[in-house]
Amino acid sequence: MGKVLLERTENGVVWLTINRVEKRNAIDFDVMDSFKRVIDEVEGNKSDKVLVITGAGNKAFCSGGDLSVFHDLHTKEEAYQMLAKMGEILYSLATLTKPTVALLNGAAIGGGCEIASACDFRVASENAKFGFVQGKLGITTGWGGASMLLEKLPYDKAMTLLMTANRFSAQEGQGLGFIHKIFSEQNLKVECEDWIQAYVEQSSGVLAAYKQAAVKKWEIANLRDRMFAEINQCSILWESDEHHEAVQSFLDAK
Numbered sequence: 001m002g003k004v005l006l007e008r009t010e011n012g013v014v015w016l017t018i019n020r021v022e023k024r025n026a027i028d029f030d031v032m033d034s035f036k037r038v039i040d041e042v043e044g045n046k047s048d049k050v051l052v053i054t055g056a057g058n059k060a061f062c063s064g065g066d067l068s069v070f071h072d073l074h075t076k077e078e079a080y081q082m083l084a085k086m087g088e089i090l091y092s093l094a095t096l097t098k099p100t101v102a103l104l105n106g107a108a109i110g111g112g113c114e115i116a117s118a119c120d121f122r123v124a125s126e127n128a129k130f131g132f133v134q135g136k137l138g139i140t141t142g143w144g145g146a147s148m149l150l151e152k153l154p155y156d157k158a159m160t161l162l163m164t165a166n167r168f169s170a171q172e173g174q175g176l177g178f179i180h181k182i183f184s185e186q187n188l189k190v191e192c193e194d195w196i197q198a199y200v201e202q203s204s205g206v207l208a209a210y211k212q213a214a215v216k217k218w219e220i221a222n223l224r225d226r227m228f229a230e231i232n233q234c235s236i237l238w239e240s241d242e243h244h245e246a247v248q249s250f251l252d253a254k
């Protein structure tokens, strides 16, 4: 089984499942490459109407960057290369001309929240938790997540999520406007499919036109440049002892 699973339904829904249960669906370079390939494919494929991203199992949507791999990156330059690679992928996910959904089947942590922020909609299992915990690791969002979040949530709500670095329940996330809909854990996929149906029923042209309106707004707001300034900022913090010591303690605790 690959690290990313792909499934297409007859009505045009593409399911991308991060399949690394043992690492709580953490993102490594292989997963990044698969994301890029799938996003490009979905953009070009006329019969693909909606992209849903989720995680395998019921524990995690995505635990962010694979700390066991990325802990080997020490300098600002090394960190920037990795962060910019995923930043580019998340910009293309955000600006995909089709609706995108993050289905939080479990915990979304760090970069997992950045992937979710790149999507148009975030829906969650009743037991899902999420947190932009980067601050607790001595870094900031390194994949452009803060810039995307600030486009999508009211300022105070986005800043609460980012600046506290706390973990929140799906229900709290709904109050903060981060989560749009909560489904039962038992019927997660079926309930999500039912909810997506209203979008799938629209023509591809209508969906693309609305998405292009959003993309135009983000172009005017220089979203891409802001994401890369954010990525640069994170790469500077990445070099700090605070960051390396925090990651080392996470890895040592396991």
Ligand SMILES: CC[C@@H](C(=O)O)C(=O)SCCNC(=O)CCNC(=O)[C@H](O)C(C)(C)COP(=O)(O)OP(=O)(O)OC[C@H]1O[C@@H](n2cnc3c(N)ncnc32)[C@H](O)[C@@H]1OP(=O)(O)O
Binding pocket: 022, 023, 024, 026, 059, 060, 062, 063, 064, 065, 066, 067, 068, 069, 070, 107, 109, 110, 111, 112, 114, 133, 134, 137, 140, 141, 142, 143, 250, 254
């Ligand atoms: C690098 C980019 C940066 C960004 O730009 O945002 C980031 O993403 S920083 C990364 C932030 N992520 C974290 O800090 C993740 C921390 N993980 C957790 O909080 C928890 O693991 C969890 C996701 C809430 C799941 O909890 P639980 O179900 O209790 O599982 P365990 O904690 O026991 O973990 C099982 C297993 O998975 C490994 N793991 C978890 N997360 C990661 C990760 N991000 N990278 C690598 N490995 C991860 C964990 O070490 C355990 O491994 P074993 O002990 O070998 O079983």
